[in-house]
Amino acid sequence: MILDIRWPPETFxxxxxxxxxxxxxxxxxxxxxxxxxxxxxxxxxxxLPASRRxxxxxxxxxxxxxxxxxxxxxxxxxxxxxxGVTGWRLGVRRWAIAAERPDIVHxxxxxxxxxxxxxxxxxxGWHAVVSCRGSQVSVxxxxxxxxxxxxxxxxxxxxxxxxxxxxxxxxxxxxxxxLDRTRAAVIRPAVDPGQFHSGNSANDPxxxxxxxxxxxxWVRGPEHALLAFQRLLESGAEAxxxxxxxxGKQEKERFLYSLEDLGLREYVQWRGAVAADEVARRLREAxxxxxxxxxxxxxxxxxxxxxxxxxxxCTDAGGMREAVRDGIDGFVVPVRDVDAMAEALVKLAxxxxxxxxxxxxARQRVLEEFTLERQTREWRALYEGLLAECRN
Amino acid sequence: MPExxxxxxxxxxxxxxxxxxxxxxxxxxxxxGLLERGHEVTVVCGSSEExxxxxxxxxxxxxxxxxxxxxxxxxxxxxxxxxxxxxxLAMSVLGNARAAGRYLRAGLRGLRDLYLDAEVLxxxxxxxxxxxxxxxxxxxxxxxxLGCKVVVSFRGYDLxxxxxxxxxxxxxxxxxxxxxxxxxxxLWKRAQRRGCPAEKLHALIPxxxxxxxxxxxxxxxxxxxxxxxxxxxxxxxxxLEWKKGYEFALEAAQRVRAAGVExxxxxxxxxxxxxxxxxxxxxxxLTGVVTLCGAMxxxxxxxxxxxxxxxxxxxxxxxxxxxxxxxxxxxxxVVCSDAGGxxxxxxxGETGFVTRRRDPRxxxxxxxxLAxxxxxxxxxxxxGRRRVETKFQVENQIRAFEEFYGRVAG
Numbered sequence: 001m002i003l004d005i006r007w008p009p010e011t012f013x014x015x016x017x018x019x020x021x022x023x024x025x026x027x028x029x030x031x032x033x034x035x036x037x038x039x040x041x042x043x044x045x046x047x048l049p050a051s052r053r054x055x056x057x058x059x060x061x062x063x064x065x066x067x068x069x070x071x072x073x074x075x076x077x078x079x080x081x082x083x084g085v086t087g088w089r090l091g092v093r094r095w096a097i098a099a100e101r102p103d104i105v106h107x108x109x110x111x112x113x114x115x116x117x118x119x120x121x122x123x124x125g126w127h128a129v130v131s132c133r134g135s136q137v138s139v140x141x142x143x144x145x146x147x148x149x150x151x152x153x154x155x156x157x158x159x160x161x162x163x164x165x166x167x168x169x170x171x172x173x174x175x176x177x178x179l180d181r182t183r184a185a186v187i188r189p190a191v192d193p194g195q196f197h198s199g200n201s202a203n204d205p206x207x208x209x210x211x212x213x214x215x216x217x218w219v220r221g222p223e224h225a226l227l228a229f230q231r232l233l234e235s236g237a238e239a240x241x242x243x244x245x246x247x248g249k250q251e252k253e254r255f256l257y258s259l260e261d262l263g264l265r266e267y268v269q270w271r272g273a274v275a276a277d278e279v280a281r282r283l284r285e286a287x288x289x290x291x292x293x294x295x296x297x298x299x300x301x302x303x304x305x306x307x308x309x310x311x312x313x314c315t316d317a318g319g320m321r322e323a324v325r326d327g328i329d330g331f332v333v334p335v336r337d338v339d340a341m342a343e344a345l346v347k348l349a350x351x352x353x354x355x356x357x358x359x360x361x362a363r364q365r366v367l368e369e370f371t372l373e374r375q376t377r378e379w380r381a382l383y384e385g386l387l388a389e390c391r392n
Numbered sequence: 393m394p395e396x397x398x399x400x401x402x403x404x405x406x407x408x409x410x411x412x413x414x415x416x417x418x419x420x421x422x423x424x425g426l427l428e429r430g431h432e433v434t435v436v437c438g439s440s441e442e443x444x445x446x447x448x449x450x451x452x453x454x455x456x457x458x459x460x461x462x463x464x465x466x467x468x469x470x471x472x473x474x475x476x477x478x479x480x481l482a483m484s485v486l487g488n489a490r491a492a493g494r495y496l497r498a499g500l501r502g503l504r505d506l507y508l509d510a511e512v513l514x515x516x517x518x519x520x521x522x523x524x525x526x527x528x529x530x531x532x533x534x535x536x537x538l539g540c541k542v543v544v545s546f547r548g549y550d551l552x553x554x555x556x557x558x559x560x561x562x563x564x565x566x567x568x569x570x571x572x573x574x575x576x577x578x579l580w581k582r583a584q585r586r587g588c589p590a591e592k593l594h595a596l597i598p599x600x601x602x603x604x605x606x607x608x609x610x611x612x613x614x615x616x617x618x619x620x621x622x623x624x625x626x627x628x629x630x631x632l633e634w635k636k637g638y639e640f641a642l643e644a645a646q647r648v649r650a651a652g653v654e655x656x657x658x659x660x661x662x663x664x665x666x667x668x669x670x671x672x673x674x675x676x677x678l679t680g681v682v683t684l685c686g687a688m689x690x691x692x693x694x695x696x697x698x699x700x701x702x703x704x705x706x707x708x709x710x711x712x713x714x715x716x717x718x719x720x721x722x723x724x725x726v727v728c729s730d731a732g733g734x735x736x737x738x739x740x741g742e743t744g745f746v747t748r749r750r751d752p753r754x755x756x757x758x759x760x761x762l763a764x765x766x767x768x769x770x771x772x773x774x775x776g777r778r779r780v781e782t783k784f785q786v787e788n789q790i791r792a793f794e795e796f797y798g799r800v801a802g
Binding site for chain 1 (some may be wrong): 413552553556634636643664665666667668670671672673674675676708709749750
């Protein structure tokens with residue numbers, strides 16, 4: 001059972017879910033935020049009522065829980081009627097788990113597990129797994145205003161049977177919050193090399209194409225990326241930049257203003273949020289991938305670009321070093337260091353041979369280290385290991 | 393009571409979204425100043441909060457102004473129009489029958505407009521001043537229907553962001569407004585880039601601050617700073633928004649420390665980019681060094697400025713920035729970026745340093761330079777005070793507006 005993600009989920013989650021479902025896992029996705037979307041075989045999507053308005057749905061959950069585990073159902077009732085919003089959240093999840101009786105309950109987002117702590121602490125008959133994927137572990141704890149939420153991450157880590165981290169560096173970040181290393185399992189994300197494959201780009205060799213993907217948020221350092229790109233242009237290179245990713249109102253305003261203010265409007269195309277296949281197609285036509293993030297778990301965007309055979313210039317944020325080998329697949333530069341970013345871009349811009357070599361190495365690396373098979377194997381080892389432990 | 397004025401007495405309506413507001417103290421100042429000089433000022437706004445009034449209590453003309461603020465009837469939700477409608481209609485017809493007639497001749501649409509403009513109408517203005525450009529869009533009808541003159545102010549956001557996606561956003565304003573007011577040369581240029589004809593009657597009136605309030609209570613001591621016992625005290629004042637460029641300011645702070653200067657950096661303000669700022673602080677290893685003080689009233693700001701050594705302002709987009717003016721009045725040398733009107737605000741090399749925006753390195757170099765040179769800090773601080781006293785005084789500003797209104801009214 002996978003708790004509290006949105007449906008349809010992010011591409012990387014969908015890949016994981018589909019792969020496990022193909023192995024014969026029965027997966028229930030519990031979500032409070034469901035839209036229509038294709039649902040793979042062996043997967044069920046259970047939509048939770050987000051507020052008391054959804055009492056019909058809640059009633060069915062309660063009914064299911066009553067049949068299977070009446071005690072849990074009653075406890076849930078007490079929570080739902082006596083605990084305000086948090087009680088409601090907790091109670092309906094308790095019913096969902098009681099009704100479905102899963103072997104494993106996985107919270108894909110760290111902070112989603114915090115309100116469910118009481119459930120995790122008194123669980124019976126199921127295993128709790130929580131994921132550390134990025135900003136919820138590396139950025140949020142620096143914010144004193146969110147201490148109420150993030151302060152409990154350590155307790156979540158110690159009460160869960162296993163803690164999944166997307167990179168080694170994520171383990172270190174989570175350790176600072178109280179994670180015991182022996183509970184940590186590092187499973188890096190995977191790319192579908194069939195979807196993101198390399199191809200011969202037939203571009204105008206005189207005009208270099210820089211690509212960037214991922215939602216434009218402050219944490220991705222879009223302004224720093226633009227500054228580096230501006231330096232590249234100043235060095236005399238003929239280049240253009242293409243950016244794929246949505247943005248909120250504030251971020252959009254910031255990005256458009258920066259473009260205008262830096263005089264880059266003619267050189268940068270912002271395409272907004274675009275479907276994965278289209279991104280893959282456009283990546284194949286690009287020459288260099290730029291990633292200026294201030295903080296990362298391990299970036300799926302970078303892995304996808306590598307799969308497309310692009311040399312990467314990325315910042316040394318989180319687990320990026322575990323994906324990109326500096327000087328082999330691309331360049332890893334210090335975070336927030338515009339000069340270093342620009343220097344790496346210039347180096348690649350001037351040397352087509354280097355681009356080709358690094359691009360090929362990047363693709364090779366993804367084919368060896370970030371395949372779906374490897375990821376699925378590791379997930380199975382983690383989940384099945386938990387069950388085996390229990391049987392002994 | 394009103395002192396004698398040079399010109400004649402004018403009936404002026406100031407239109408703004410909310411009044412009073414601590415972040416828009418200049419409007420309060422201006423309204424009070426015009427009242428003091430005997431003009432009949434009415435402020436028409438969308439909302440007016442008791443809490444904000446309390447913050448302004450004790451200022452000159454507080455009570456008089458309170459009586460002169462009119463809140464427009466709400467346009468949403470719809471049913472409230474029904475409730476307020478008849479009253480607004482009656483008021484406008486009784487208050488200014490001729491103008492109301494002109495509205496009603498335009499039919500249903502006119503009725504709708506009349507409802508929205510009722511408060512302005514009732515004040516029978518000679519001059520309607522839209523204090524922010526964006527609020528003037530779609531309301532130029534006032535000019536013909538009321539037979540008054542319309543003045544529109546541009547203060548930053550309205551030119552830098554509002555309606556950018558529509559190239560004709562301000563066309564109506566450029567065409568019909570009788571006068572355009574900009575805070576400075578930079579904004580006037582931006583206005584022209586957005587379509588304002590260069591020959592349009594305009595005035596560049598910089599903001600003014602209360603230099604009496606923002607005054608040191610005791611002379612500053614210029615000691616050696618940048619050591620463990622006496623770190624260099626940096627200060628920033630401004631909302632935590634991306635426009636204020638705090639990430640670049642923090643990167644500069646880190647470079648200053650790397651250059652061996654011990655600092656203590658306080659940031660006054662609150663806002664939507666709080667998390668980005670705290671994370672940058674954490675990532676740059678400045679957690680014990682940088683304090684986020686939250687929003688403060690002007691007394692608090694004054695206290696902070698009294699204590700600080702240098703004001704840092706790294707904005708990437710700015711109108712003119714009153715905090716930078718206040719700092720100069722408080723004899724604080726300023727290190728700021730060259731965004732918007734800042735180069736007009738700070739005299740580069742005299743009252744502070746203007747550096748390239750988004751360039752933490754240059755900013756850090758200037759801060760280090762100031763840290764090492766007490767004499768320079770003194771000189772710049774004193775020059776700053778003089779600059780504000782000669783160029784950015786409230787009385788001058790009020791007089792400039794008076795003169796501008798006079799020109800507009802013909």
